[in-house]
Amino acid sequence: MLTEVADDALLPVYPPFPLRAASGHGSWLVDEEGNEWLDAYGGHAVASCGHSHPDVVAAIADQAAKLIFYSVAVPHHGREDLARALVRLSPAPLGKVFFCNSGAEANENQLNLARRKTGRTQVVTMLGGWHGRTVGTLACTDGARYEAMARRAGVPLSRKVPFNDLAALEAAMDETVAAILLEPVQGFSGARTVTDEFLGAARSLCDKYGAKLLFDEVQCGVGRTGSYTAAEHFGVVPDAIAMAKGLAAGLPIGAVLAVPSLVDDIAIGDLGSTFGGGPVVCAAALANIDVIEREGLLANVRDVSARIVAEASKLPGVVQVHGRGFLLGLELDRPAAEVQQALFSHRVLTGTSTDPRTLRLLPPLSFANDEATLLLTALRQVLS
Ligand SMILES: Cc1ncc(COP(=O)(O)O)c(C=O)c1O
Structure with a gap:
């Protein structure tokens, strides 16, 4: 006898981000409604040269x-x-x-x-x-x-x-x-x-x-x-x-x-x-x-990371910036999960960590300076 298939046949694994992915390019993920999301989570640290590089x-x-x-x-x-x-x-x-x-x-x-x-x-x-x-x-x-x-x-x-x-x-x-x-x-x-x-x-x-x-x-x-x-x-x-x-x-x-x-x-x-x-x-x-x-992505990581670290360190609520390159942890004075949620409403994806107050950034190695500006602007608005 065939099994009746439920809508939710998948077992839960990670807490899901609030979008359904349709496509991606560079540092951007596009949802099923055509909205673009800035991916500072880098497809789980996997999209190294960006999503679907040609x-x-x-x-x-x-x-x-x-x-x-x-x-x-x-x-x-x-x-x-x-x-x-x-x-x-x-x-x-x-x-x-x-x-x-x-x-x-x-x-x-x-x-x-x-x-x-x-x-x-x-x-x-x-x-x-x-x-x-x-x-x-x-x-x-x-x-x-x-x-x-x-x-x-x-x-x-x-x-x-x-x-x-x-x-x-x-x-x-x-x-x-x-x-x-x-x-x-x-x-x-x-x-x-x-x-x-x-x-x-x-x-x-x-x-x-x-x-x-x-x-x-x-x-x-x-x-x-x-x-x-x-x-x-x-x-x-x-x-x-x-x-x-x-x-x-x-x-x-x-x-x-x-x-x-x-x-x-x-x-x-x-x-x-x-x-x-x-x-x-x-x-x-x-x-x-x-x-x-x-594309000189290692130099890009060093340069853009230095800027993110310098500017993020001065944001309200950021206690310390941990990590190296594009594996950064923003230690906050508040729960990181709340900040991650608030960033979702700016269509920015970030990660949490086992430290409840540390927000993790793992953007693609190709994350550009203007994308860092968007990330820092969203962070400033959320944290202020
Ligand atoms: C440091 C580290 N080691 C090992 C793993 C396991 O890798 P995978 O999920 O590909 O088995 C992960 C996954 O997140 C990781 O971050």
């Missing part, structure tokens, strides 16, 4: 017309070109690449690599850290509901230390630790930035105890800090980096970049994914990289 659209269409998909069972130049491009854009010696399909999967795989290499289980992560919804990444994610899900699955929880607390990090380290996993700029916790001192100590402690340093750059990578990797921005080279979100400008992708010493004994069959590194997603990611370089 070059990305053309690359997808061109590749889809030739071959939509074949797995890694058949070599394809797009997959190899993308791996080379990511290595070129990352600090040496990050030189080996594995493709999967999401941020959680990339984190899960880099954790597997660290545990495999060290023969250890324990992982040290940060309070405020968010790493995904597979059971392995839930165990590393801060928050009672996520830890409860990992516990129910029987997965041991990571040791969590306060972000940027050096003494706590030292105390958490010993010879049972396989890896320290952290976001150089924590996204969901409200764009909290790692200190140079803490990151340097994390590197030294990993070297001292034979553990691996893993960066989760799912949200803060792919140009969001103003350099292609956050690792480059902070000048510390981890043993691996997880990337996803903005990497293919909107198609699902995950990637692990690793130093050769982490993966020198990987054999055929140790890693795998049916869809990872498919031709269409690789074509989109290559076109995205091309746009980021040709």
